[in-house]
Amino acid sequence: xxxxxxxxxxxLKPSETLSLTCTVSGVSGDSINPFYWAWIxxxxxxxxxxxxNIYYSGSTNYNPSLKSRVTMSVDTSKxxxxxxxxxxxxxDTAVYYCxxxxxxxxxxxxxxxxxxxxxxxx
Amino acid sequence: DIQMTQSPSxxxxxxxxxxxxxxxxxxxxxxxxxxxxxxxGKAPNLLMYKASNLENGVPSRFSGSGSGTEFTLTIxxxxxxxxxxxxxxxxxxxxxxxxxxxxxxI
Numbered sequence: 559x560x561x562x563x564x565x566x567x568x569x570l571k572p573s574e575t576l577s578l579t580c581t582v583s584g585v586s587g588d589s590i591n592p593f594y595w596a597w598i599x600x601x602x603x604x605x606x607x608x609x610x611n612i613y614y615s616g617s618t619n620y621n622p623s624l625k626s627r628v629t630m631s632v633d634t635s636k637x638x639x640x641x642x643x644x645x646x647x648x649x650d651t652a653v654y655y656c657x658x659x660x661x662x663x664x665x666x667x668x669x670x671x672x673x674x675x676x677x678x679x680x
Numbered sequence: 681d682i683q684m685t686q687s688p689s690x691x692x693x694x695x696x697x698x699x700x701x702x703x704x705x706x707x708x709x710x711x712x713x714x715x716x717x718x719x720x721g722k723a724p725n726l727l728m729y730k731a732s733n734l735e736n737g738v739p740s741r742f743s744g745s746g747s748g749t750e751f752t753l754t755i756x757x758x759x760x761x762x763x764x765x766x767x768x769x770x771x772x773x774x775x776x777x778x779x780x781x782x783x784x785x786i
Contacts, residue, residue, distance in 0.1 A: 606769070
């Protein structure tokens, strides 16, 4: 069973950069290849927002609402997927999940990390 | 963006009841719809994809139906372990979008 573990700072100040890493592990063969990966966040009000997908090759699709501030990357040698979100505000406070996607173009989230709470506060 | 609206927001029910949750899309998503279950403090768990395909390991009391703009998730006989919040998600067009959730209580 694949395991995903998010890591990164839990508290940021407004205007700082959010940087999270998702480390993938599990039985032999559970690696970044050949899957789509996503970052999805859940606000304190419990609504979900898809941030974007990244294919193992590095190609990306971002939510237009965040596109100007988001960068995703993969490191296949480390089995890691990363998220960077610049110029954060209180509205970026959420639990951030990484997920291994399934279906064409990484359509739905089959495996999820446990999530990491990021709070933006001065 | 495609708006997903679930009803009801909260559902109070009893063990053994048949439970139906509705998800409506602001435009047709054909059958490109997934359902998730989320228990308090936990990550979501995939229940259903392509509207009616049961994910491996999910109990057969869960079923999904619908196409176009209206979908339902049904639990044929509610069990105590089914207390959770349920979310739908469309994946016909980027950005993928989620419903606001339906909380099922006993």
